[in-house]
Amino acid sequence: MSTPPFSPAEARAARLRMGMTREQVATEMTQLGVWLRPQRVKAWELGTRVPSETELFALADVLWCPTPVLMSLRPRTLGHHRLPRQLTRERLAHRIGMEIHAYARAETERRRHGEERQTRALAWALGTTPEHLRETIGRIAEVIRLLAQAVESRWKSRLAPLAELAEVDKRRVQYALGVLRQEYTRITERYMGHVVAGSAEARLREIADERARWLTRLPEHFWELVGHADVAALPVLSGRGSASR
Template identity: 55%
Template sequence: MSHPPFSPAQARAARLRIGLTPEQVVAAMAQLGVRRPAEAVTAWESGTAPPSETELFALADAVWCPVPTLMAVRPRSLREHRLARRFSAERLALRIGMAASAYLRAETDHHWSGTDVQTVLLADALDLEPDELLRVIGRAGALDGLLRQAVEGRWKQHTTALARLVDAPERSVAEALRTLHQEYARFGERYRGHLVARSDDARLKEIAGERAGWLHALPDRFLRLVGPHPGPPAA
């Protein structure tokens, strides 16, 4: 397995912030069951050798620093979210009732194949909001595509598929789609109205730009309309 994301600068800053020497850091790590020489801390901070996942977790405890700070990334992938929540792959797999080999395959292949229950447990363990869960397990594209088809055409025929994708009540999804379809239609009405009125190109481009921005934010708006905490998508 590859090494986790790691910032040598953040690690050094965290150690200096609480006034520890490398020797004191490894002593604290040893109390956590991870024994390394002081040279390992020096190597991590200089960027010549990154820590393993186990070393990262122990180092974070030793220097009193959140793991995401030492990673210096905003978690986006399934693995990064797991690391940010301080789970080993094996422990998270056990938590969600999945074989460790199947879970690791999901991380490396970037393809989630968990069951409905496993998906719910994953969202709970990693504290993922619905929109982030969709991105992490690779279904954000499916949501965006279905939503665009719904607002641009007959929204009712997409209700069931979208309700299953986000595991929300069909009634809530239908109400959200009706609202979004109406909002989208208004862009067309405004655009056609300005065409008839022979407005200048700048005004038409402004409406087109507003429509593009609305479409870009469509998944987030849909999830807010469906409810604050819709369930995760089905497998």
């Protein structure tokens, strides 16, 4: 399972606003049933580790801080809408009367499975409307389609529509696509290298599974890269040639 969006800076700022030490944060989280050491809190604030969903919920409670503040990210996926309401997949699935594996598949595949009643129940649980939920899922699906095309073929023609759908600066999208294409190319070249070398079938399946997992996490990785891009250090796009291919 992928980790939730998290802002180390916001977490540290929230702790300092409360006048708490990392030891106090760890102690109070343990009292909430989430056992950890102060070193874990330090790692979160340094950005070397990311809390799990359960840890994120407990940290927000301890710091008296809204979960979306610690996420520091505009909700753009089903998971992002779920986390601010401090709902695990299991609790949300139970609330809307849906099998956990079915909901998990819907969240992972970024498309709805189930009947209209469940769509309305899901919208209510997430604090939105069925119409907005369907629109959100439709936009997510389009972003995923464009991302898959961008990493597998020419990316420039997908730059403008992705920036528009994501509602972010084109330079952030260009940076994210550059990193994603490099990662995808490395995985593909490694696979082809083993094919040429006549590697064992098990090794080929291992790399193929790695590629499948990478593609599954593609949207989350895209938003992470977009959010962490240093705009000041990115080149200014000319406006005409940036989406020419």
